[in-house]
Amino acid sequence: DIVASFRLQKNVSELRGNLSKLVLDIYAEVGVPNSIVAVDLLHPLAGSNWTNVIFSIVPYPKNSTISSMGLSIIRSSFMSLVVRQSTLHLTKSMFGNSSSFEVLKFPGGITIIPPQHAFPPETLHATFNFTLNFPIYKVQDRTDELKDQMKKGLLLNSNEGMRANAAL
Ligand SMILES: *[C@@H]1O[C@H](CO)[C@@H](O)[C@H](O)[C@H]1NC(C)=O
Ligand SMILES: *[C@@H]1O[C@H](CO)[C@@H](O)[C@H](O)[C@H]1NC(C)=O
Ligand SMILES: *[C@@H]1O[C@H](CO)[C@@H](O)[C@H](O)[C@H]1NC(C)=O
Ligand SMILES: *[C@@H]1O[C@H](CO)[C@@H](O)[C@H](O)[C@H]1NC(C)=O
Ligand SMILES: *[C@@H]1O[C@H](CO)[C@@H](O)[C@H](O)[C@H]1NC(C)=O
Ligand SMILES: *[C@@H]1O[C@H](CO)[C@@H](O)[C@H](O)[C@H]1NC(C)=O
Numbered sequence: 544d545i546v547a548s549f550r551l552q553k554n555v556s557e558l559r560g561n562l563s564k565l566v567l568d569i570y571a572e573v574g575v576p577n578s579i580v581a582v583d584l585l586h587p588l589a590g591s592n593w594t595n596v597i598f599s600i601v602p603y604p605k606n607s608t609i610s611s612m613g614l615s616i617i618r619s620s621f622m623s624l625v626v627r628q629s630t631l632h633l634t635k636s637m638f639g640n641s642s643s644f645e646v647l648k649f650p651g652g653i654t655i656i657p658p659q660h661a662f663p664p665e666t667l668h669a670t671f672n673f674t675l676n677f678p679i680y681k682v683q684d685r686t687d688e689l690k691d692q693m694k695k696g697l698l699l700n701s702n703e704g705m706r707a708n709a710a711l
Contacts, residue, residue, distance in 0.1 A: 545600040545609075545617060546583070546648040547573075549624075549631055549641045550593045555585045558594055561637050568633040569598055573620050575613035579603040597647070618653055621646050626655060626683050645678055655679060 551558065558565060562582060570580040584597040600617060602609050609617075623629045624644040631641040646653060675682055682689065690705050699705065 544648045545650070546597065547599075547621060547644065547646045548595055548597045549644040550588065550595055551633075551641055552592050552639045553594055553637075554592060555587050555594050558585050558596070558638075564634060564637060565596070566598075568638070569631070572631050572633070573617060573624075574600065575609060575616050577603055577607055578609050578613065614650065618649065621649065622653060622655060625653075625679055627680050643678070655683065 566580050566582055569582075574580055578600050580598055580600055582596060582598045584595075586595040586597065587593075588595055600609070620629075621644075624631060625646060627644075631644065633641060694705060
């Protein structure tokens with residue numbers, strides 16, 4: 544299953560009234576051959592004009608599968624939306640700007656590796672694994688700060704380094 548979400552500054556009834564256009568617009572941005580887009584949920588964000596749109600990309604026809612090429616195209620467009628290198632361009636007059644793109648489900652997950660110095664292959668290293676309760680775009684630009692804090696927390700020596708990977 545491929546499921547993702549984003550926000551629009553429109554209320555649920557406005558979006559419902561233009562749902563088929565919304566579906567076409569999403570498909571134009573992230574669709575691939577042999578797939579269709581389905582909007583699963585329009586969820587109003589309490590106390591605001593914003594609505595969270597949850598959509599899936601499913602194979603079409605139903606009992607086919609999305610090719611691995613198709614999956615990798617979707618993966619790379621999702622990655623650039625999540626780290627905010629790009630935004631979903633929907634019909635502006637109807638939907639305004641989108642924001643807060645998040646991936647909720649993707650086969651095998653998506654891992655984003657921030658640019659950083661590689662370790663020499665022969666060095667000893669230990670892997671730690673933990674979860675931060677933030678969307679990835681909030682962590683993405685601040686891996687240096689995160690590493691500084693962890694170096695202090697782990698009491699690393701000056702000859703010890705650290706590398707961070709982030710997975711959705
Ligand atoms: C939705 O927004 C439109 C346009 O701003 C407004 O006319 C309408 O009353 C709103 N509907 C609801 C249910 O808030
Ligand atoms: C569709 O979107 C337009 C532009 O935002 C809006 O004026 C219209 O009311 C919407 N349609 C429905 C049925 O809500
Ligand atoms: C809803 O949007 C309008 C403009 O589109 C803005 O004037 C108003 O303050 C917004 N209301 C809330 C609760 O955010
Ligand atoms: C779906 O699969 C069934 C059985 O495998 C097959 O008979 C049918 O033609 C397929 N339908 C489509 C639309 O490919
Ligand atoms: C949408 O985004 C553009 C470019 O980032 C900005 O200039 C514009 O003011 C935004 N429109 C709304 C309604 O937020
Ligand atoms: C890190 O933890 C997640 C969630 O428990 C798990 O899915 C993932 O495989 C782990 N990664 C490593 C490198 O251990």
